[in-house]
Amino acid sequence: MLSVTGVCKVFPGVKALSDVDFTARAGEVHALVGENGAGKSTLIKVLTGVYQPDAGEIVHDGTPVRFTTPLQAQQAGISTIYQEVNLVPLMSVARNLLLGREPRGRLGLIDFRRMHREADEALCGLGIRVDVRRPLRELGVGAQQMVALARAVAVDARVAIMDEPTSSLEPREVRTLFDVIRALRERGIAVVYVSHRMDELYEICDAVTVLRDGHVVHTGRLADLERLRLVSLMLGREIGEVRSEGLTRFTGSHHMSAEPVLRAEGLTVRHQLQDVSLSIRPGEVVGLGGLLGSGRSETARAVAGALATSSGRVSVGGAPVRTGSPPAAIRAGISMLPEDRKAEGIVPGLSVRENIALAALPALSRFGLVDDARIDRIVDTFVRRLHIKSAGPHQKVGELSGGNQQKVLLARWLALHPKVLLLDEPTRGIDVGAKAEVQALIDELADDGLAVLLISSDTEELIEGSDRIVVLKDGAVVDELTGDAVTEDALIRAIAAEPAGTHHD
Amino acid sequence: MTDLTLARGPVDRDRLLRLLREYGVYAGVVALLLFNVALTPHFVSAENFRTQAVQVAPVLIVALGMALAIGTEGVDLSVGSVMALSTSLLSLYLGYGPWAAALVAVAGGILVGLANGTLIAFLGVQPIVATLALMVAGRGLALVLLPQLKDVRDPGMAALGSGDLLGIPYLVLIAAALALLVAFVVRRTTFGRQLLAIGDSRPAARLAGLPVRRVLIVVYICSGALAAIAGVLATARLTASDPTSLGTLMELSAITAVVVGGTPLSGGRVRIGGTIAGAVLIQLLTTTLVKHDLPPSWTQIAQAVVIVGAVYAARERGKR
């Protein structure tokens, strides 16, 4: 139905897709899986006309095509359902469903009765019953997702691409979604299904394509692929593979004292975290394991006060920290390097110097006046210690490379002398040299007695960097690997473990 | 990663645009000065420069506050009404002496700024809308307090309005001092840095633990206070309180000065030097047109064109 061959897509400094072949067949649900940065979203964007491939061709319905806008792809029968509902929440369900295709009566005015009937029929055809006159926003997220789906397939869709459609759905809603997907499959529609939830993949998908670092590493029938094998394909590590020496700059374990400095207990954020507890001792690097969407970043954000929790306690050195307030967490000595460096980390228009001094400003000023000499000293120290390469301290951070931006952020937090450092994907999207430097630095900081929480999609980095790994799945702690058990083997098994009490067919 | 050869053309255009954004306003001022020196009779005289400077002073003071608000990715439309409110309060309390009256007037501006800031920082109202509401209410309040024009007969006020020090009018000195103060605050204080960080990337500022709400409130208080000072000075110069017309369209002039001066509407940057040049540019433009017997209508049209041009030039940056 829809296939791509030899597709390449290069972004400055990154080859997002290299020589990718992918085929979605009519009447088949095809899973597209891979970790962060594997190239899934790039591939979807190529398929839906958001990006143009640098090489390779797209064949739709037997003819080569070139989509320059998402609209063209849509008109050709390729519909996409995004993770977030892309509808207009304040308009009614029927109006959303039929926007631009409203049935019109005399005088070219919209015939509401027919519109509501048609909308109702379209939804009923997918087994969904809602009052189509109600504003979309009054529906639950799941129902909204269904409307998006109905809209997508109503436009004579031949291919439906679903990007993590279940990430915000209730279990009951997931069931309805799956019924709809099965109905689509029977109608001969090709479905491309992107998800990180193992159980769902095995329930609904017929075929699978695994992407890693922009390459297709596996494609075939999903039923023929064991869960363990799928996880190891995604992570790029073989079960039982002998651990190779020194691929990362981590030196191994650290000396640590016995009393934890950070204690987080029972962190719960509705539908994101379920009773997550962890503690870190000074000088210890604790890794957070799990697939994308398992609650790793949410745990870090909850500890750092950037995500409001419905229950749970955080304490540093025995003193309780008010949750839900970044300033309170920072005052208590918790610093977080956020996952989205560009949007939430750097202040791109300010200079290297100002970015480094930003969080520590109150301490670096007298009577509200900035003490430039002290800032210069601190900036100088960190620029040298972290090897920050820039045209000078007055260069804008937005102009630096990813690795140097990350080092600037690290410097911002280290200038505060934190007790706990939460690192969310500290080496993502930065070049190899800077990566090694950052890894070495993490080691060094732990040796200096800092408590470090490390989140990384790079399994190797996680295994070798951490003294202990807490494994998360669906927002809850499922396992903890300590000592000699900190191996890829154990991590993959812990992630792939089927939840107790459930079985798949 | 589109073809490198293709990329070169836009790069040169980008650089040109950037230069235009950075220095266009100064070039404009110099060009207008040269034009006037060469072609306008009686332009080069101390008296003329004095007049120009006195006229530009209130706009400049208001523009300073506006620059701060725009630096946080906001805007303050209530400044003109604050000027009117300030002149009304000044007239009402003049009986207690000029100093006390001026203080009350500035306190009024601070209160309006506090209201703006609270609506924006705590209630999450868009800055345009919040300040629009206070723009309407502020002017009304000014008129309620002082229904029509009233002469201000106070020697202190008169001295403030027309006196000078070493030949430089007090008004100009005050405007210059305030400009230096605001430039100092933006560059050298914690508050200034925090303001820029908040305007540039609000999520990053929040995660870095900055007091986002407090900074926003203080910004709008500053803007209100500066507008009130401008109101006091304008009253002193006119020796009359006219709450009906004082400060009308002031928000527009101030925004123009700030935007023409190269401060992007998308926040994260405050250019005080540019703002001063922007205010001077608009003033010179008006003078040039007037001195060459072109009617005020031309001034307004020219100003409109300059605003759109400046925003258009600054557009790329906004899309970052």
Added chain:
Amino acid sequence: MTTETTETDTQPDTVRRSTEEDGSPSRAERVSALAQQHGALVTLLVAMVVASLSFDTFLTGDNLENMALSSAFLAVVALGMTFVIVTGGIDLSVGSLFALGGVVAAWGSQHGTTVALLLPLMVCGLIGLVNGVLIARSGLAPFIVTLAAMLGARGILLAITDEGSRTYLVDKDSFFATLGQGSLLGVGVPVWITMALFVLGAVVLRRTRFGQYVYAVGGNEDAAALMGAPVARTKIAVYTLSGLCAGLAGALNAAWLVSGVTILGSGMELEAIAAVVIGGTLLSGGFGFVSGSLVGVLLLKVIQNIINQIGSLDSAYQQVVSGAFLAGVVVAQTWLGRRRRVL
């Protein structure tokens, strides 16, 4: 110009809560929706009842006629503004366009009624079109573009009236003048025209595909684009429409005053915005209705009338009250909007 959104952190939490309630709107939600839709109408009725009980002169034919006429012109401007605000934009140029339209119409009335009506529509529509193109195609902020247009239009107005010193007169006996001064069944012609325009506006906004696009663009611009709505064209159309409405209102006003008065319209943009917002239209876009704007205009005029009736109060109180009203409504909307986003 985003505002701080600490509340987004708690969002997913509440998202779930509403789904558990089977997606049906909570009682608070229904009440707030009702308040949004009918709050202005209820306030208007209460104000009118209070006014008619307090002042004998309120419910007289003359007074009502006067209020209706003075509301008519603002209402036409507010009609165009409603479309703009529903797309999430704002049009600050309408006050100047109103004055410009009046002057151009008065000038054109020398050449007959057709010219007197078409000329202001063309001039103001063109300025609206320019606004729309700059906003939609160049991505400039609506408020700054229309601010510039406000200034530019005022400049054009001064330029064609010898710097405001010349007032063009409308021949009292011409058909054009009856458009402003005449009455039908005891109701002024401008009032009839306004009512007709509101019916038309309501039909366009609710019952045409263009209307759907207006809501979609304001409700979620990215989604609208993905759903195939012509976003840029819709935006250009609403600013043009707003210009047309302002021009027409100005023309009718000139016909009523039988002259093109140059000093009109300053501050009218604020009144129009206030009326639209008080009428329940969300300033952030995507929600609103023209009937609400009509109610908003009437409410503003009734308040003005009451303040005039009190007599001892200065008319400036009206501005204080409108400003306070606007602030109150906007705070309520933001609060409701927060709930809405959360739901």
